[in-house]
Amino acid sequence: MTRIKSLRQTMLVGFLLVAGIISLVAYYAISNMVGEQSRLQQQAMSPVFALIDQELMKPMYVGMALAKAGVFKPYLEQSEPDKTALLAYLQELQKEFGFGFFVASEKSGFHMESDGTDRPLLENSTEWYFELREKKMDFRAALGKTNDVHLFMDFRQLNEQGEFLGFVGVSKSLRDFLEVFSVYKQKHGYDFLFVNTNNEILLTSDPRVAPTGSAVTSLADLDWYPEWQQVSRQINSQSNLITRDGRDLLITEMPVNALNWRLFLISPLEARKQAITQTFIGNLVLMIASFLLLYFLVSRVSGHFQSTVSRRVNTDPLTGLSNRLHVEDRFQALLEARTPMSLILADIDHFKSVNDQYGHNVGDKVIRKVADLLVEGVRKVDTVGRWGGEEFIILLPDESLDSAVQVAERIRESIAAYDFRSDDWQLNISISLGVTRASQYESLADLIHAADKALYRAKNEGRNRVVASTE
Numbered sequence: 354m355t356r357i358k359s360l361r362q363t364m365l366v367g368f369l370l371v372a373g374i375i376s377l378v379a380y381y382a383i384s385n386m387v388g389e390q391s392r393l394q395q396q397a398m399s400p401v402f403a404l405i406d407q408e409l410m411k412p413m414y415v416g417m418a419l420a421k422a423g424v425f426k427p428y429l430e431q432s433e434p435d436k437t438a439l440l441a442y443l444q445e446l447q448k449e450f451g452f453g454f455f456v457a458s459e460k461s462g463f464h465m466e467s468d469g470t471d472r473p474l475l476e477n478s479t480e481w482y483f484e485l486r487e488k489k490m491d492f493r494a495a496l497g498k499t500n501d502v503h504l505f506m507d508f509r510q511l512n513e514q515g516e517f518l519g520f521v522g523v524s525k526s527l528r529d530f531l532e533v534f535s536v537y538k539q540k541h542g543y544d545f546l547f548v549n550t551n552n553e554i555l556l557t558s559d560p561r562v563a564p565t566g567s568a569v570t571s572l573a574d575l576d577w578y579p580e581w582q583q584v585s586r587q588i589n590s591q592s593n594l595i596t597r598d599g600r601d602l603l604i605t606e607m608p609v610n611a612l613n614w615r616l617f618l619i620s621p622l623e624a625r626k627q628a629i630t631q632t633f634i635g636n637l638v639l640m641i642a643s644f645l646l647l648y649f650l651v652s653r654v655s656g657h658f659q660s661t662v663s664r665r666v667n668t669d670p671l672t673g674l675s676n677r678l679h680v681e682d683r684f685q686a687l688l689e690a691r692t693p694m695s696l697i698l699a700d701i702d703h704f705k706s707v708n709d710q711y712g713h714n715v716g717d718k719v720i721r722k723v724a725d726l727l728v729e730g731v732r733k734v735d736t737v738g739r740w741g742g743e744e745f746i747i748l749l750p751d752e753s754l755d756s757a758v759q760v761a762e763r764i765r766e767s768i769a770a771y772d773f774r775s776d777d778w779q780l781n782i783s784i785s786l787g788v789t790r791a792s793q794y795e796s797l798a799d800l801i802h803a804a805d806k807a808l809y810r811a812k813n814e815g816r817n818r819v820v821a822s823t824e
């Protein structure tokens with residue numbers, strides 16, 4: 354009972370241990386995946402912020418600072434400003450910051466750029482100026498429609514009295530953007546698109562949809578956009594997975610508030626998948642190892658349980674010999690295998706007087722010792738069982754009656770010669786044995802009946818002897 358209880362406890366502890374390991378591994382696996390996903394997400398995003406900052410925000414803030422400081426106002430307030438000095442100033446700024454600067458004067462009606470361009474402000478050639486003036490816009494970032502497309506950031510200029518003086522600002526060639534973008538694309542593996550409120554693509558790393566002097570591509574013209582829009586509406590997410598031509602694309606939308614634009618990041622998932630697959634394989638190996646451990650533990654525990662149970666079911670508790678059940682099973686197995694065998698039935702002589710004289714404990718000790726001597730006297734293939742109180746049975750496969758009689762005789766002698774003793778007792782013990790041989794298809798009961806008759810004769814003939822069955 355105690356053994357079963359401790360077995361149960363071991364199993365419980367084992368299961369708890371393995372459940373704990375599996376939970377830990379699962380937790381570790383999930384947090385690893387999430388961690389990996391976040392790492393990749395961050396890895397993808399951080400260069401984008403650097404890009405926006407360096408390529409867009411910096412020109413915008415420089416333009417804004419110059420406009421606010423009013424550095425061009427002296428030129429804008431004069432009807433005939435010193436254009437040579439103005440151009441020199443614009444060029445100096447371009448050299449300093451690495452992008453273009455421009456001034457468009459309402460009073461003297463010209464538009465001058467740091468690359469030397471100087472053109473009159475006319476409704477049919479500088480529409481942007483008149484459009485911005487009409488709309489009274491303070492700031493706008495837009496593409497200039499010339500052959501060499503530029504991004505212009507225009508800042509409105511007013512004098513002290515609030516009268517309109519013109520526009521000043523910065524410009525960057527789209528070619529410059531494309532160069533920077535292709536470096537980013539090569540390094541980080543994704544495309545990006547900047548679109549304005551009209552969904553027009555203003556800046557992009559994809560030359561196929563980059564604006565030209567004559568045409569601007571709309572977001573709606575891109576093959577992935579309708580599906581992306583539908584998914585993002587459905588699940589209310591700005592980051593969605595789209596499959597195009599067998600490729601998984603993760604497309605993320607982010608607002609660029611300062612410019613009133615939106616940025617779309619299009620990243621193919623192959624590289625990300627590889628990293629996640631690696632993490633997954635690592636976790637899978639851990640999982641399998643845990644399951645193997647669980648399997649190992651369960652089979653160890655169940656194996657132990659099974660052998661304990663089968664030992665308990667098949668063994669006589671006093672002697673450790675096979676019990677009746679096991680002897681019967683063993684006999685059946687030999688019968689089915691058509692193995693010829695002999696059978697010995699042995700009984701301790703005058704055992705009642707041992708109990709009566711020395712008590713049951715001494716009687717038990719004698720029974721145990723006789724059992725040991727029986728086992729010592731036979732082969733490994735033979736089965737020694739306790740049939741009743743002081744009665745034993747031995748199955749001897751492939752043994753003829755004569756040799757079984759010889760075995761019985763040897764055992765009898767060894768027991769008769771053994772000095773059964775302890776501090777306060779000493780006994781002469783003998784056994785009587787009946788031997789029989791099984792012919793095919795005989796039942797165990799029949800065999801025992803024959804052996805019992807022989808044993809009965811041995812007892813009658815004076816005990817401490819072997820009698821072979823004559824049946």
Ligand SMILES: Nc1nc2c(ncn2[C@@H]2O[C@H](COP(=O)(O)OP(=O)(O)OP(=O)(O)O)[C@@H](O)[C@H]2O)c(=O)[nH]1
Binds near residue numbers: 700701703706
């Ligand atoms: N100590 C002990 N005694 C047992 C056990 N099983 C049976 N006995 C005793 O064994 C004795 C068997 O006695 P009997 O069958 O009368 O025969 P016997 O005294 O051995 O005499 P013979 O067999 O005729 O030589 C009885 O007293 C039983 O109580 C056991 O497990 N332990």
